[in-house]
Amino acid sequence: MGIRRWACAAFGIAIAASVISGCGGGSDDTEKSANGLEKTELKVGTLPIVDDAPFYLALKNGYFKAEGLKVTPMTLANGEEGITRLQSGGVDVAWSSYPNAIMATDSGKVQLRIVVDGYTATKHLFPVLAMPKSKIKKPADLAGKKVSVNGLKGLGPLLLSSALKTAGVDPKSVHMVATPFPQMPAQLQSGAIDAAWITEPFVTQASQKLGATEIIDTATGPADGLPIAGFVASGAGAKKYPKALAAFQRAMAKAQALATNRAQVEQILPTYIKTITPQVASTITIGSYPTSLNKARLQRVPDLMQEFGLIQNHLDMQTMLLSQSQ
Structure with missing residues (x-):
């Protein structure tokens, strides 16, 4: 009888613990209740x-x-x-x-x-920048040049292609190269790329530190x-x-x-x-x-x-x- 009483008591404690755990331990159920x-x-x-x-x-x-x-x-x-x-x-x-x-x-x-x-x-949020002494001065000058984008599929190619077409430049004439935004100013300065499709805060940093200038604003026209x-x-x-x-x-x-x-x-x-x-x-x-x-x-x-x-x-x-x- 002692063993039976102990077993029943243990069973009862387990049930109680289970109920308490159900009220306080199950995260999804607790959160929902x-x-x-x-x-x-x-x-x-x-x-x-x-x-x-x-x-x-x-x-x-x-x-x-x-x-x-x-x-x-x-x-x-x-x-x-x-x-x-x-x-x-x-x-x-x-x-x-x-x-x-x-x-x-x-x-x-x-x-x-x-x-x-x-x-x-918004305007000037996604410009294409070139170095101040670059021969690139207008959108047409980008034809045949290396222009960095942060990925070869996605927002960069989309906005750049749209802006180039609006400016009368064939997007396929531009060689887009994938470059992370933080690396663009340095690659622009070294000449590894001819121009950079870039966004903030790197636009401001490249303009202030390198004197980089805007060639075309890609957040205009169809992308405004x-x-x-x-x-x-x-x-x-x-x-x-x-x-x-x-x-x-x-x-x-x-x-x-x-x-x-x-x-x-x-x-x-x-x-x-x-x-x-x-x-x-x-x-x-x-x-x-x-x-x-x-x-x-x-x-x-x-x-x-x-x-x-x-x-x-x-x-x-x-x-x-x-x-x-x-």
Whole structure:
């Protein structure tokens, strides 16, 4: 009888422990019962670039915390890595340029959903620069020359091709070479490249330190005000965690609105981009930060990509948008 009583008591303790554990130890269940979210911890792939300023404003000002989220930034090497880590489950949300996300979706290998429309081009944000003593003085002079872009597929070739065509220059006459943005000023100075398709803060740094001059502004004409990049999630993640992603959207909407105040952006940039000083932050060109997902605006990107052969088929951007929660 003693053994039976001990066994029953042990069984009862185990059941009680199981109940207590179920109430306090299972993270997803606990999070859902606590605030209605499927999960409260999100890993977010980010890049140390001007585009991501609203994300860091949201962290600084507690916007994610106010929505019941604990958000951990995961630094990416580039936008392509973000898509790869979304597929593997390494991150829940990732920053990506729209051309990269659209090409990945168009390939049929991955389903992506745009959670936040992050950044929009403005004039002089993506110029082509050449050294002051270069013989390149106008767009036509770029024919036959080496022009660096940050990748041979994606935003660089798209904007450069569009601007060249608008200026009456055959995009195929320009030899595009892949170069990371941070290396462009040095390669420009050494003569390894003839010109650089470049963005901030490297535009300002190359202009101030090297005297580099603008040959053509690629964020004009068909690319004037073009959506550039945003935060995306996998299709599977969007189905599994709709409330958590809606909370992320709400927090980012506040931060995107705050980022319309340039002073806020200038203050946050040096905190996560170590190469930017407060002085540089006060002088660089900064694009705009949308506060909503607009299908008509975003549709411009795949339409322009199809025109220049980056994708073969028409893509309806509505299929990539994650509905916004009010």
